[in-house]
Amino acid sequence: MAYTHDVIVIGAGSAGLVCSGGCAMFGLKPLLIERADMGGDCLNTGCVPSKALISAAHRAHDLRTANEFGMASVEPVVDFRAVHAAIHEAIKTIEPHDSVERFEGMGVEVVRGDATFTGPKSVVVDGRTYTAPRIVLAVGSRAFVPPIRGLDAVPYLTNHNVWDLTELPQRLIVLGGGPIGMELAQSFRRLGAQVVVATLGRPFPKDDADAARIVIDRLESEGVEIIHDAEGDAVEKTADGLVLTLKDGRTLSGTHLLIATGREVNFDGLGLEVAGVAYDKKGIQVDARRRTSAKHIYAIGDCRDGPRFTHASGYEGGNVALEISLGVPTKANYSALPWVTYSDPELAQVGLTEEEAQRQFGDKVTVWREDFDHNDRAVTEREVTGFVKLVKKGSKVIGGTVVGRGAGDLILPIAMMIAGKSSTFGVASLIVPYPNRSEHIKAAAFASDEAKVFNKWSRGWARFLAKMRG
Numbered sequence: 001m002a003y004t005h006d007v008i009v010i011g012a013g014s015a016g017l018v019c020s021g022g023c024a025m026f027g028l029k030p031l032l033i034e035r036a037d038m039g040g041d042c043l044n045t046g047c048v049p050s051k052a053l054i055s056a057a058h059r060a061h062d063l064r065t066a067n068e069f070g071m072a073s074v075e076p077v078v079d080f081r082a083v084h085a086a087i088h089e090a091i092k093t094i095e096p097h098d099s100v101e102r103f104e105g106m107g108v109e110v111v112r113g114d115a116t117f118t119g120p121k122s123v124v125v126d127g128r129t130y131t132a133p134r135i136v137l138a139v140g141s142r143a144f145v146p147p148i149r150g151l152d153a154v155p156y157l158t159n160h161n162v163w164d165l166t167e168l169p170q171r172l173i174v175l176g177g178g179p180i181g182m183e184l185a186q187s188f189r190r191l192g193a194q195v196v197v198a199t200l201g202r203p204f205p206k207d208d209a210d211a212a213r214i215v216i217d218r219l220e221s222e223g224v225e226i227i228h229d230a231e232g233d234a235v236e237k238t239a240d241g242l243v244l245t246l247k248d249g250r251t252l253s254g255t256h257l258l259i260a261t262g263r264e265v266n267f268d269g270l271g272l273e274v275a276g277v278a279y280d281k282k283g284i285q286v287d288a289r290r291r292t293s294a295k296h297i298y299a300i301g302d303c304r305d306g307p308r309f310t311h312a313s314g315y316e317g318g319n320v321a322l323e324i325s326l327g328v329p330t331k332a333n334y335s336a337l338p339w340v341t342y343s344d345p346e347l348a349q350v351g352l353t354e355e356e357a358q359r360q361f362g363d364k365v366t367v368w369r370e371d372f373d374h375n376d377r378a379v380t381e382r383e384v385t386g387f388v389k390l391v392k393k394g395s396k397v398i399g400g401t402v403v404g405r406g407a408g409d410l411i412l413p414i415a416m417m418i419a420g421k422s423s424t425f426g427v428a429s430l431i432v433p434y435p436n437r438s439e440h441i442k443a444a445a446f447a448s449d450e451a452k453v454f455n456k457w458s459r460g461w462a463r464f465l466a467k468m469r470g
């Protein structure tokens, strides 16, 4: 069969861009199909706008807390229209990196429109049929909106439309205490909104409990109200906003409601049945190589069942580009997957949390913790909240948590230890610039090996040498 392309990639988010770009760099003829904005969720409705909003909120917080270093604290006067403009300027600045022009320059043919399978190896867009021996699904996810009575009659926000706000919400109700809910709750609070978060269980259910507690305490100390074990039941419009009733009967009133209760997949119109691709409500089922039930079709990034981060999408895009281009089977390995919540303080995790490790390996697990209250840099910055935690099974690092300023930038050496590209011994023997928070990564690594260094043999040998000298 003569194909129109070597590979068809559907979806130009983080996953599809990396995959199609990678295939083009290897000299294949890829087709990339995108129905909405190039760059997908991350650029347009996810990481980029949220990190820009977080930066604006940081500035407001700095003004409010300037007195800690002897300057007059001021209550910031926030022009939210300008915050909105700054968010969209960040998107515009990064946009060329994900643009049609850039990818066509790399050798990717880009078609705009809705892709629908017409057979296992053929896809139609606007009446035109494209064929390829390999197809990659990179079609992403969307906000999951739980069934709440009355929601269809009330305007609400999700990650899709929250970036359209040009006025600061007066009182924001956030449903869901995951990374989206907590990052945005702190940001809107710092910019002057009243904020209440209501969530099932506790906020940050997937993170280390001690670290999550630190971030929750900080948000509460800044005035964010956080309600645990809460589930939305019904919502009603009022004269000045809405009232959300929780399943336990409590009511919350606000001017705006943000739903941040996780993600769901939506494959309407894609025709996955025609292609023989199996999926359920968690996403497309894939093997470690990201092959679907139709082995020539791959699914990468948010659309498959698995971790949903830009770096996971990029990693899988790269792996699958390598596999398709060079025929090298590439399995995804998430034992050293890091993730970071960009709250202040930041919350970073890689590998297993202490709780997960103890559940899996019981008393084989040891935990090494260094608090930033004895880190000189943290003391000089007057920002000593947080810690570094290493989780080991025997001599192997299997998890790490960092909570504190710059946690996201500190997690990489722990990822390297888990991935076997470094070790606690290796990190403990590095020279770390002073004064720096990364000293605490070294300190935790060294503490975990201290008993091996200062043991009865090394001490006996030292005593023996000393005696010989004198």
Ligand SMILES: Cc1cc2nc3c(=O)[nH]c(=O)nc-3n(C[C@H](O)[C@H](O)[C@H](O)COP(=O)(O)OP(=O)(O)OC[C@H]3O[C@@H](n4cnc5c(N)ncnc54)[C@H](O)[C@@H]3O)c2cc1C
Pocket (backbone or CB within 6 Å): 010, 011, 012, 013, 014, 015, 016, 033, 034, 035, 036, 037, 038, 039, 040, 041, 042, 043, 045, 046, 047, 048, 050, 113, 114, 115, 116, 138, 139, 140, 141, 159, 180, 269, 270, 300, 301, 302, 303, 308, 309, 310, 311, 312, 313, 342
């Ligand atoms: C508010 C928020 C903040 C986030 N912050 C972070 C963060 O700080 N760090 C991080 O790592 N992750 C973050 N994430 C997660 C991250 O944005 C996603 O994991 C990532 O964008 C997923 O990329 P993707 O390529 O898999 O999917 P997407 O970016 O969703 O791309 C899928 C693309 O496919 C297109 N498409 C779908 N169906 C079709 C079709 N039939 N035909 C043609 N095109 C189609 C869509 O239009 C879309 O552009 C955040 C998410 C949100 C919502």
Ligand SMILES: NC(=O)c1ccc[n+]([C@@H]2O[C@H](COP(=O)([O-])OP(=O)(O)OC[C@H]3O[C@@H](n4cnc5c(N)ncnc54)[C@H](O)[C@@H]3O)[C@@H](O)[C@H]2O)c1
Pocket (backbone or CB within 6 Å): 146, 175, 176, 177, 178, 179, 180, 181, 183, 198, 199, 200, 201, 202, 203, 204, 205, 230, 231, 232, 260, 261, 262, 263, 307, 308, 309, 339, 340, 341, 342
């Ligand atoms: N910094 C980052 O890397 C970052 C930032 C934002 C989002 N993301 C990604 O985006 C995705 C979505 O984030 P998210 O925060 O929406 O999802 P999430 O699944 O991580 O968290 C959802 C939260 O909502 C709660 N919840 C679910 N249903 C509820 C209900 N009916 N009532 C009350 N609470 C309910 C859950 O218990 C959980 O705490 C995640 O996969 C995440 O990885 C990443």
